[in-house]
Amino acid sequence: MNLQNTFGPQAASHLRLIGMALLWGASWPSGRIVAQHMPPLAASGLRFVLAAVVLLVWLYAAGGMGGLRQWPPKRWLGMVAAAATGVFGYAACFLSGLQYLPASKAALVITLNPVLTLLLAAWIFRERINRTIALGMALAALGAVLVISHGDPAQLLAGGLGQGELLILGCVACWVSYTLLGRAILAGVDALSTTAVTATIGAVMLLAASLVAEGPQGMAQAFNAGLPAWGALLFLAWGSTALAYAWYFDGVKALGAGAASGYITLVPVIGVACSALWLGEQIDASMLAGGAMAIAGTVVMNWGRRTPRAVAAAAAAR
Template sequence: MAILWGASWPWGRILAQTIPPITASTLRFLIASGALIIWLYHHDHFKAARFLTKKQWIGLLATGAIGVFAYAICFLSSLQYLPSGKASAAIALNPAFTLILAALFLKEKLNKIIILGIILAIFGALYALSQGHPIRFLSGNLHTGEYLLLTAVICWVAYTLLGRIVLKGIDSLTATTISSIFGTILLLITSITVEGQSAWESFLQAPSQSYIALICLALGSTTLAYAWYFNGIKALGAGNAAAYTSLVPVFGILISAVWLGEPLHLSLLIGAPLAIFGMLLMNIGQRQ
């Protein structure tokens, strides 16, 4: 699971260089949604979906708009500008910002270990992203890629918090499948109206490497990794399974260096381990 999620960054980088980002995101989730529908059918024949309330349907539409539609566009768009290994360090910002906002708005408790982990994760991620100059983020001296990546982080944090509030009582597979369908519909409409026919023609003319990356991203990083993650939760418990997400930037950086030949900048070698250690501390603190 961690390898597949880490590999999603170099795969996304390949797609972002050959296919317009909205169309590439649409294709990714068309394939992934199809696989999720088949999985959900074999799981319970859509039984849980038939008993959703109006509020839950609205919540799923909102999570699809934020966690699939907006996040997917910002994710692939940022990889048009940033190396995938460097961008994968931003994963550490997701749990850090989620815990901060959950404490502020959902009254979830923080302890000293979690706070230390948050500080290390944020500093390490920003250090890696800024090539050793995190003060850039305070001065606003950012480029398009960093803004898009930070927006993707905000979308994912909002998706996570929204899920905690409005999706109680819905199993994860049903929620993910329906959210993906809603997000895919929004992506398809936007792709047709914004990027137009030429974007789909560029997909047909893309090199074989892009097709491989698309299939791997849709079925591997989106569908298969999700299945393995929830099997891991059943076998290990939620806390132990979540700890494995700290390996995602490790594999993201390594696979990007090997597959795409991206250089390992010194700031990446310093910032990424700090961010990973911060993620581990947050997980330990949550279990306590």
Template structure:
């Protein structure tokens, strides 16, 4: 085995680790949401994540890339922090107060599907038949899993608050991706992630003061060990470490090949939630999630064409 192929095996293994960490983040988030106010819990997570990312960025380029940012790039990064960190976290943590983590993780399939549709509309990116087929499968499979086998519930309005909050997660993440696509091109990925995370953490902290107040932070401080472990796991594992593995994968294998591993996130999310939290495996998950994963894989192959 050559040194290059051996190195690539390590990259693939780290991308699997990334999918495991991102899948576990739904179970971690469920635990935090049961013991801390959602906004305060999210603030706690992203303060830790911001500090670790700042240390990482300083060790790499001594903040030179931040000093070189233009006003337009700063505006774009503030937009990514407001959507992908602040808004997404509010929807994410609040939804996990209402829904099982395994069921909620099925929403991952909607992110690339809606991103591709809006990118085609806004940026005139081309869609082929294979991409459209993948989008259809991903959307149907994800909604099938979230709605417990009846996607038409979303059209009739016969769904709960938790399901609508999950759709808020999707809209936040799609906005984050498209803002990045439009505004922050040319910024190193680590710099963009660090600044966006810090912006989101500041917005979350300000909101937590007004909404949860000192009582919310007291509740967070006195939460059980498992809640603190879960918040730190989301911060250091699902944010800092997983993003570093993803960036390395993109650099070595290309964005499409690295992004394909995201299809594994709902699988690990469901399995870990079932094993750790004892969540039941509803039949809609067993049918919907494989359909959603297949759709994501078809989309990825279609984009390569």
């Protein structure tokens, strides 16, 4: 059966984006497995070494290596800053947080990413936020607060955040910083080059930090972890990093960034489902209610961001 004849010319791209969401969602329970058996910095360093090898080969095959020689020092400094936030900071907080927090809960906390990104973009880049976007942001933020506080927001005012919650909120801060840095100083760089270079620089940072903070025994412990931990680590490196990014880039190229990013809304849902199925994690009422609100808020935000473009396109067509 011909997929394009049956489902249309862009069906393959849609299916790859669904695969991307599945891989990113499954990264949460996989990360939880790794975090229970390996030191977080050593494991993160190995993950990005393995991912960087694939990404650099992909970049070479795409003919992008030659362009790196033409980059000015300012762009390389931008890459170092992006690697420090989007790879080193995020990866370290990701596995460190999953030592203390269930994967399902952590996956829902990450729904704060687009809320904080839009708020800071409005402040720094003067992006406009319409009423629909503001409603979605409020809904997503309230849902995340319910998840973090176990359904009791007053806990947050009393300093009720645990170490795991703080570390996953660190993931949010790092990813938002990475996104805004990319917009400010990495304009004009293709996504594959950015990902390959930042993954490589971040891997070096993580390995150096592991050697300082965990010592040689940290890497030895990682190498001596069992097959389940190594299977999860290889999945994180080659599945949820290299392959998922390849499918995401294909979706952006074929369908546009807005349509492709809409599939990211599926990630926390898949993360919660995989964590419950694979790890037997319990999903309480506050997670269900807060998660539903956070995901609905993200959908409303995406819809609000597209609405002005649709209106403008319709006006131009008249």
